Amino acid sequence: MIETINLTKIYKDGTIALDNVTFSSDVKILTLLGRNGAGKTTLTRILSTQLLPTKGEAYVEGYNVIKEAKKIRKIITSIPQEAQPVGMASPYEHLLMFLTAKGLSLSESERVAREALKEVGLWEVKDKPSDELSGGMKRKIFVAMALAANSEVIFLDEPTTGLDPYSRTEIWSILKTMKGKIILTTHYMEEAEELSDEVILLHKGRIIAMGSVTTLLEKLKDKVRVEGIGDIKVGRLRITYVDKREASNFVGKYVVKPISLEDLFILYAGEGLEEN
Numbered sequence: 332m333i334e335t336i337n338l339t340k341i342y343k344d345g346t347i348a349l350d351n352v353t354f355s356s357d358v359k360i361l362t363l364l365g366r367n368g369a370g371k372t373t374l375t376r377i378l379s380t381q382l383l384p385t386k387g388e389a390y391v392e393g394y395n396v397i398k399e400a401k402k403i404r405k406i407i408t409s410i411p412q413e414a415q416p417v418g419m420a421s422p423y424e425h426l427l428m429f430l431t432a433k434g435l436s437l438s439e440s441e442r443v444a445r446e447a448l449k450e451v452g453l454w455e456v457k458d459k460p461s462d463e464l465s466g467g468m469k470r471k472i473f474v475a476m477a478l479a480a481n482s483e484v485i486f487l488d489e490p491t492t493g494l495d496p497y498s499r500t501e502i503w504s505i506l507k508t509m510k511g512k513i514i515l516t517t518h519y520m521e522e523a524e525e526l527s528d529e530v531i532l533l534h535k536g537r538i539i540a541m542g543s544v545t546t547l548l549e550k551l552k553d554k555v556r557v558e559g560i561g562d563i564k565v566g567r568l569r570i571t572y573v574d575k576r577e578a579s580n581f582v583g584k585y586v587v588k589p590i591s592l593e594d595l596f597i598l599y600a601g602e603g604l605e606e607n
């Protein structure tokens with residue numbers, strides 16, 4: 332269970348990154364979705380005990396992030412978005428370092444590392460220096476670590492940023508097989524749609540909507556998006572939503588698209604997501 336009560340983070344320069352965020356969630360994959368600066372990383376860092384909140388409370392599996400940080404650290408693995416492998420070390424060496432640091436014996440670490448590297452498809456390149464690997468392969472080293480850690484809760488901050496569609500799909504299938512709960516941060520709506528049991532839409536430090544993707548999309552059920560006409564402005568683009576039955580009136584004159592999670596941001600925040 333992840334729970335926050337009036338969680339607020341104000342950075343030293345006065346930036347309000349989280350503004351009285353209150354929620355609780357107990358699903359397998361919880362996704363934090365929001366545009367740049369929405370507060371996703373700040374929330375993840377507080378929950379993974381890397382950053383102190385200014386005000387409010389937060390709990391991970393019942394443990395308080397301030398008073399019981401050590402207990403939380405024992406049951407979580409956190410892979411930040413800026414994580415980069417050490418250039419000279421191979422994927423196998425990364426896994427061994429990570430697992431022995433976690434307290435596993437060398438022989439146990441070797442066994443778990445082997446399994447995880449095979450699972451993510453890095454076994455063939457396990458002894459290559461990381462700086463000779465592609466961006467996707469480098470990212471997979473961290474996915475392998477998350478897999479090998481076998482933690483109760485795994486925080487993954489933008490695990491597929493910069494990956495090609497094939498590598499992204501591969502990582503999605505691995506994430507789905509992980510035993511622990513995953514708190515995922517992403518900009519990609521298709522990723523959120525594919526993986527999440529529950530989504531939190533963050534906007535300017537506040538929760539603007541929360542629920543399963545299906546529930547959130549309920550508001551736009553039986554609608555289509557028409558671009559080029561309407562009162563809603565996203566940048567220079569005008570948008571309106573019309574009943575599917577009326578779609579034929581607009582086809583050929585305007586761009587008609589099926590509803591996606593991006594439309595939720597437009598609906599709840601009155602703005603679209605940036606391309607990323």
Ligand SMILES: Nc1ncnc2c1ncn2[C@@H]1O[C@H](COP(=O)(O)OP(=O)(O)OP(=O)(O)O)[C@@H](O)[C@H]1O
Pocket residue numbers: 342343344346347348365366367368369370371372373374
């Ligand atoms: N150390 C810091 N000092 C001051 N302001 C910060 C700091 N870290 C983040 N911020 C600000 O807090 C807000 C939330 O940032 P955060 O990184 O949590 O957003 P995010 O949703 O993860 O964004 P992104 O998708 O770009 O990673 C932003 O306005 C950001 O500029």
